[in-house]
Amino acid sequence: MNRTGAMSESRMVVAKDKHESPVRTCLGCGQTKKKRDLLRFAVLNGLISVDKEYTLPGRGVYCCRLEKCLHFMMKKERKVARALRCEKLTWHDGLLSLLK
Helix, strand or coil: CCCCCCCCHHHCCCCCCCCCCCEEEECCCCCEEEHHHCEEEEEECCEEEECCCCCCCCCEEEECCCHHHHHHHHHCHHHHHHHHCCCCCCECHHHHHHHC
16 A cells, blocks of 8 residues: 555456355365365364355365365364364264265
């Protein structure tokens, strides 16, 4: 911003197309993909659960639907805990059984 409070041209952000879907980063592999191409995980009643409809309240983390990405994300406990802003990770039992 300049002294008058207006943004300089170099700092102006170009508006995105309204039909463009949001982009999120996979915590497993670090690739950015469209939000709907990734699985969302959120904390529900103290357990980390899959948010299939992307509607659970609160912070969420995203991961590719690939098994190797899911396993890799589950190994990065500190990164997941930091992203969800929780101290202790407790995975939903059904989720763990799916990955075994």
